[in-house]
Amino acid sequence: MEKEGTTYKRCSCRDPNGREQGRTCPKLRRTGGGWNPTHGTWYYAIDLPHHPDGRRRYARRGGFPSQQAAQDQITHIQALLAITGEDDDAGLRRIADLITAAIRGKQSLPGVEDIRRRFHRNADLNPTMTVGQWLDQWLAGRKTIRRSTLLGYTSYVNHHLKPAIGDIRLDRLAVSHLDAMFTAIDERTSSIRAARASTDPDTRLSVRGQRITGNATKQRIRAVLRASLNTAIKRGLITHNPAAHVELASGKRPKALLWTPQREARWRKTGEIPSAVMVWTPAHIGAFLDRAATHRLYPLFRLIAYRGLRRGEACGLHWADIDFDHATIDIRWQIAQLGWATAMDRPKSDAGDRTVPLDTATIGLLHAYRAWQDSERTDYGDGWPDTDLVFTQSDGQPLHPSQVSDLFHDIASALELPPITLRDLRHGAATLALAAGADLKAVQELLGHATITLTADTYTHLLPDLASEIAENVVRLIPRRRKQDDDPDDPPATGLVAGGR
Template sequence: MTKRTFKGSTYKRCTCTQPGTKKQLGSQCPKLKRANGMWRSNHGTWSYQAELPKRHDKTRRTRRRHGFASQTDAQNQLDKIADLVELGERRGDTTLATIGDLIDNRLRTGEPFPTPEEVAKQLDAGNTSLGAMPTVGEWLTSWITTRKKIREGTRIAYQFHITNWLTPHLGHYPLDALTVDHISRMFDAMDERNDTITAARNSDDPEIRKGVRGLRIIGAATMQRYRATLRTALNAAIRAQKITFNPATYVELPSGRRPKALLWTPDRVERWQRTGEKPSRVMVWTPEQTGTFLDHAEGHPYYALFHLIAYRGLRRGEACGLPWWNIDLPNRSITISTSLVQLGWRTEFGEPKSDASGRIVALDEASTLVLRRQKKHQKQLRAAAGDAWVEHELVCTEADGSPLHPAKLTDAFHVIADAAELPPVRLHDLRHGAATLMLAAGADLKVVQELLGHSTIAITADTYTHVLPELARETAEAAASIVPRNQRRNRPNVA
């Protein structure tokens, strides 16, 4: 195929319809030409039809475009296509098909055609894609590998989403062809998987139950995170002028709002003991239950960290990565500026979770005393280790001074909580206990927000909306029980 043999033509058409049938006459409308056979300039518009180079799989592709004001305008577009096709002919079938992809993509997006000289320069430089529209999978791979200024934990989460669901379900679609419906069907597949797992768990067949052991239901909040990853990647595609519309924004999903924190009240503890069911994913110990845990944890190598999490609301990574140089014992304060983050099993030091996470935390007298004791204990560990000691200047370490793996802190927490026969909470919920203690003491939500390092007070309010009135009721009951009453004398007179 060369410019001389390139198959393309121009024609004129209009939108007039046939009386009775309403069928468009198109190029057959008699009003398009005058009686002398000349085209009328005030009726209809010009179009062209082009036979593009065959695809890589040898299938044909014919394209038509309409709405040109003159035949010259339509022919100019055909000539540009023909010039590009001629360049491809000189470079072989593979390049010809790729140039056909380029032309096809520009026709879809409305972008102007590059000149043959521009395309030749790209080919000579080894660029064989010629800016053709990537698939969703290709774009996701390119986006995640070139993304800068991103926390490693976030990168791992993005990669997990891409590998496990986004690419398998959406990766084959051209980026500009991805629709809201395509994405919705992926989430429908997640729901179907959840139903399958639930049914298998409830099966009477032990082999079927065994087959889904370890598989987790994909909850509403997790679905929201998958959509957020895709939406972020597609926004980057918009900035790169690959697409103009982000379909992920318009997919309807359950809200996935964070679960409300609930206190382990006596009634809830009793029901949990009977059924084994937790009323909420986020359960919080009462101040008395927190005290029971700390009593059982006293003397444990990690006690100082448990105490700081329970009293001052540090996150696990903030506690494990807390250096002595960020602690001002004379002025009783901690500066949170580092975190030991778990990435799979690997750990690394990084910045706190968000800007709000970097904060100064005031220390109470008891916490200050715990840290002084920990410093004394660590001197003993350093002396015992001798030359084997690895100095990291962290508050809590392994016996040789190396950083404490966050997972080990979690494991120790559950062992102690089980031994104390306490209702189940996560280690992260021990941090919620710090908020509970402050709310019980009458602290304002804004103060609790700053203590915990929440980015907005809305997060604090959403999490502790249910805890606050329950604490108030418990306080009211405790206050009422202090007042001695003579029950006989205060019985109502029913005579």
């Protein structure tokens, strides 16, 4: 064999000893020496660049119906090898590896123009990697980001991206694939919202624990995919980023709306929920806490309702982080959830690592709760784990965040309260703080938001009834000698007309 290659015929006939005759079968040739067109199939063989250690390498493949078909394969291999110069030993070996892999895998030889583009970009010459394989590889290389951030990325990859587009070849991913993925996400979200808004308890129960995917989450899913594909471009695996061309609705955080009597009445009549973020009135919150007061996790719900802790932060609160003398708690941990798996992790951002002041009643409640937990630990015995967690299961094991959400919905449903999520209970704490006179900066620090813009975008709308009360309080704070502002029938003082002094 040589660089020009050769074609020949083989068959599977066997000699009297049972050995395959291959190229030596007499039936392959006619009497005059020409090839027998009805016996055997055509093969090709061609030398490839040697292995780095000098060992010889060649390509051979058969089963072709004609000599021309086999010769076309030789021509194809020669064109692939011609992509690089003869003095580029490393490049020749890369292409030879590609040819060998295709033959061993019983695959067609790769296209010349596609390999030419990849070779000149110094890209991976084997384009068979799927989107799912690349996402796994990309996640494994993220070594410098927070664990909680990595958990979020992994959740988007495993629960949204891989199920929808993971089997698509990376270099064939198109905008149409992503449009279909986000359409399916929207359809699922609509069905969950419709079920949650139903007045039928069984219908609401059918979607309990299922999470909707709002516009902001879809923006984050696209951002993760876009970042991963940008890395793939830098490594030469692809040439363009389809995630950069997907059109999505704005991910702007929805305004928090109060469940006023009017909105609640319409919901009970039509099932309509006016905003993605709904907030209970103080009466709703009070009714919920009154019912929750009989449960062992009542202090957890109180902390979320009054102080706006995130669910994972409440589940991950440690006794060592409660300062009873100064009535504060340090938020230093959270139980992060990835699918059903959980992990103890740091707060989701630097702003999340914060100190939260407590009221006297909550401090007293936590004192009593610690004493009760100590007796519970004693009754349980040596099997109680030493986690130092404030809130645990009845056997001392850490709480699962989803179980806390389920308990929240059970209590709220039993009271037939208008629907909110456990996260919305945190929103209620923020809105109540604003209505009580706290400024946006104070609420930002209370909730652990990374920016004050995030706080303002969500909580611009105060509780209408308490907002009116604030307006009245402002007037009462300013000392006045006259009271005519309070009596619309009392005319203004003279001189306060146009041109007066």
